[in-house]
Amino acid sequence: MQLLTVLGTGRYEKTCYTWQDKQVETRYVAHALCEFFQPDQVTVLVTTEAKEAHWNTLQETLGDRFESTDVLIPSGKVETEVWEIFDAVVNSVEPNAKVLFDITHAFRSIPLLVLLAAAFLQKARNVEIVGVYYGAFEANREQPPIFDLTPAIKLLDWLTATDKFLSTGSSVELGNLLSTIQQDFYRSGKQKTSEIRPIKLRIFGDRIQALSRSIELVRPIDLITESAKLQNIPTSELQEEVGAFAKPFELLLTQIQNDYSQFALINIEQSSPQEQLQKQFLLLRWYIAKKLSCQAILLGREWLVSAICIADGINDYRDRIKRKDIETQLGQMTGANPNFNQPIIKYVTSAEKLGGLWSTLTEYRNDIAHAQMRPADISAATLEEYAQNKLVQGLSELLPEFTA
Known part of the structure; x- marks a missing residue:
């Protein structure tokens, strides 16, 4: 696993960074993250000024336990330098790698560029984003917490999935995100402390994925059946879970239910052939x-x-x-x-x-x-x-x- 971090020219004070029930006293968030997550290598993006100010001290702090390399970047004052920074991030990560991103000491547009580059690497090079973190020194100077900003990358996933649904009608990616949220919740053990637990998200995610497959593969009978199953999921319970665990999906929930409900027949076996044919014609119009x-x-x-x-x-x-x-x-x-x-x-x-x-x-x-x-x-x-x-x-x- 690789930690990709950024150094600025600020005067970093020694403090006790906190992650869950762990603490590390250090000047550098990168050092604290190394102790928390034990990466195999550390890649540090630095301007020339930042390297002169902190590089040697950071290397001494990390010691021999963590292999570290520096990558020089411009300060990002002009547009061409912005793209140079983007290239530096992308070229610092190998395909299929597992990466932690630390944007605590980044400045100007660098945090945004790192997030966008992370999203690009995830899609284009199959990079697994283990986490995106920020040491909130301003929140508590004695024991600053480490904030997990990984949901920001997930928000880009939601954006991609939403665009696909709106443009093609396919909700396969949206369904996969919902199913993954519920799976990750229980795998992480959060059900032990959370008052609300996702129960319907995966069911709803599986349903809309099945609907999308029926649409994409021209299965109108399956579509009618799956649309009816979707309507059987209690809306109130689903809305509560979406609000708690899949906030971006709130904006789409009603539209998806409305779009797909038009194809539903509660009991296709008891419906008339004319009713079935009308639903299929609605699908034709959808296409x-x-x-x-x-x-x-x-x-x-x-x-x-x-x-x-x-x-x-x-x-x-x-x-x-x-x-x-x-x-x-x-x-x-x-x-x-x-x-x-x-x-x-x-x-x-x-x-x-x-x-x-x-x-x-x-x-x-x-x-x-x-x-x-x-x-x-x-x-x-x-x-x-x-x-x-x-x-x-x-x-x-x-x-x-x-x-x-």
């Missing part, structure tokens, strides 16, 4: 709103077959043999010599439009399914433009009673 064109085309093709099945009195619209019969009729309505004299045309507003829609959907669906492994492929721009601007309109015009 288009989130610009998930691939999923929209895949679902749109299957939705059309399902709608005609139901219109034809086939309540078990997922039956493979019955679907094949509908698909055969649809196929007869395409090609160079289409035959529109099919039994199913009585269920749509226009046989010609149905044949054209089926021809396009089939071609586009096959192009996606074959991953461009065909001589005459369709451009991504064409697929996206169709999904965004024509798919829902085409289905709504043909089968308005199922899309209202």
Whole structure:
């Protein structure tokens, strides 16, 4: 494990730094953290002035027990120097390393840069952030506490996960954060002293992850079922736990519940095929709103077959043999010599439009399914433009009673 710390030019006084039930008397927070966490190596970011003021004394304080190296950085007075500091932090840490960050003696923008660099290393180089710490000398000059600022890195994780949910509708990362919070709480033994314990966070996290997987992999039946399970989680208990253990999630909780609840049917087995199809059409609209064109085309093709099945009195619209019969009729309505004299045309507003829609959907669906492994492929721009601007309109015009 590596400790990455920063030295300034201040006149550091000897004091007794405190972490939980441990204390270390020293001038340097880095020394105290070494005693508390026993890192294998210490990397110290220093300006030329800071090195002259403190480097030798810090090395003497650490002694032979902790291997230490210095990395020169500029003072960060101009923008180019800011990026030099960022590079210095990033280049001081090896991929897959475990790192403690100490920002106590950092100045100007360095604390922010260290936090951002830590978040970058975590994502780009699989670095494990063991902790981010600050020695609060101002809080108690005789026994200053060590503050754990690691949640600041977690806040960036929340930001990333939130952006993904808002842009794509996926809450896999949000769900993982919720599940991890509950796991870490019990692994750390905090349940022995805490009045509030997370019980529902992991359940809710697992539910929204399952929902997201159903959405991403075009599993509309699973989505309807998982959405109903989500509604069974008591809201009041969940809100209390979120407020205590996952504060950033408070801003999203209501939106997630509202967004996913639209797909729910409390008992799918007792619901009508029409109700199920309407929920699936909501999902189709969701795909288009989130610009998930691939999923929209895949679902749109299957939705059309399902709608005609139901219109034809086939309540078990997922039956493979019955679907094949509908698909055969649809196929007869395409090609160079289409035959529109099919039994199913009585269920749509226009046989010609149905044949054209089926021809396009089939071609586009096959192009996606074959991953461009065909001589005459369709451009991504064409697929996206169709999904965004024509798919829902085409289905709504043909089968308005199922899309209202």
